[in-house]
Amino acid sequence: MLSHFFLNLVDTPAAWGAAITLGLAFSLPAAAQPNSSANAPAPRVISELKDIRMRAITSLPRAGGSASDRGGCPSFVIQPKSAAAKAVAAQGWAVMADLPLGSYRAVGFAGQLEAGTSGTCNITQGNVGVFDGDRLVALAYGKSAEDTAIGNLTPLEGSAVRVWDGDIVGSPVGDLRVEADGTVRLGRLADEESVCKGKAVVPNVYGMPIDKARKALADKGWKPVRVKPDGESRQAGLIKRGIVEVESCAGTGLAYCSFSYAGTAGALSVITAGEKDLPNVVGYDAKCR
Numbered sequence: 251m252l253s254h255f256f257l258n259l260v261d262t263p264a265a266w267g268a269a270i271t272l273g274l275a276f277s278l279p280a281a282a283q284p285n286s287s288a289n290a291p292a293p294r295v296i297s298e299l300k301d302i303r304m305r306a307i308t309s310l311p312r313a314g315g316s317a318s319d320r321g322g323c324p325s326f327v328i329q330p331k332s333a334a335a336k337a338v339a340a341q342g343w344a345v346m347a348d349l350p351l352g353s354y355r356a357v358g359f360a361g362q363l364e365a366g367t368s369g370t371c372n373i374t375q376g377n378v379g380v381f382d383g384d385r386l387v388a389l390a391y392g393k394s395a396e397d398t399a400i401g402n403l404t405p406l407e408g409s410a411v412r413v414w415d416g417d418i419v420g421s422p423v424g425d426l427r428v429e430a431d432g433t434v435r436l437g438r439l440a441d442e443e444s445v446c447k448g449k450a451v452v453p454n455v456y457g458m459p460i461d462k463a464r465k466a467l468a469d470k471g472w473k474p475v476r477v478k479p480d481g482e483s484r485q486a487g488l489i490k491r492g493i494v495e496v497e498s499c500a501g502t503g504l505a506y507c508s509f510s511y512a513g514t515a516g517a518l519s520v521i522t523a524g525e526k527d528l529p530n531v532v533g534y535d536a537k538c539r
Contacts, residue, residue, distance in 0.1 A: 317342070413426055442470070446516055515539060
């Protein structure tokens with residue numbers, strides 16, 4: 251395996267310089283990031299997640315390895331447009347997300363992406379940079395270069411960001427937001443997500459078997475939509491269990507199934523993965539009216 255630099259800083263501020271120096275022994279020097287707000291105080295940053303650390307930091311080193319380490323999942327990589335994302339790409343990292351985060355921007359990036367089955371991707375050396383313009387002010391990172399603690403990012407209402415892990419079947423691990431006092435906090439996954447401009451909420455059903463998830467959704471006003479069976483065996487088995495909203499199931503790959511719900515604010519599609527009789531939820535998507 252090729253050696254890769256990963257932003258794995260030690261826990262004490264006094265040791266950061268030494269840790270970066272050692273990590274950069276096989277990497278190019280960090281690029282300067284000039285900005286008119288360079289003298290602004292660093293934000294207070296907190297991570298409540300045991301597998302992800304977060305520190306105030308202003309220099310971003312170059313990615314280790316080669317470009318081929320980041321070319322395995324082209325559909326996961328975006329073209330950088332903001333000053334923050336361009337600063338990350340200039341250091342050789344693969345940029346996967348570039349989202350507003352209060353008065354900042356959150357840029358998700360990684361050093362290694364490896365393609366998996368069914369259009370999936372295994373992401374390692376993942377990080378989240380918090381930027382003020384093109385100036386890095388904080389960084390979230392995993393414990394080692396081999397872990398998949400951080401993968402992609404998705405937006406939440408209220409200018410917050412959801413952080414996902416980099417596993418083949420990604421799972422959300424926490425929510426990143428800027429609090430009223432300016433603290434940048436990476437907290438545990440919220441119990442529910444506001445959607446459709448606050449007109450509805452979706453409860454945290456990730457990892458739940460679909461029979462429990464549909465009950466939690468019904469409690470929040472999302473009702474199952476009966477679909478016309480297509481004869482697929484897994485779909486038929488779920489319908490026999492009373493889960494009449496199953497739209498389709500894949501017979502290969504990661505055995506994804508999709509389910510349809512409706513609420514006053516719009517429609518909700520729920521996705522499960524796995525071959526269990528009652529598979530677990532791995533994602534959802536709200537379509538607002």
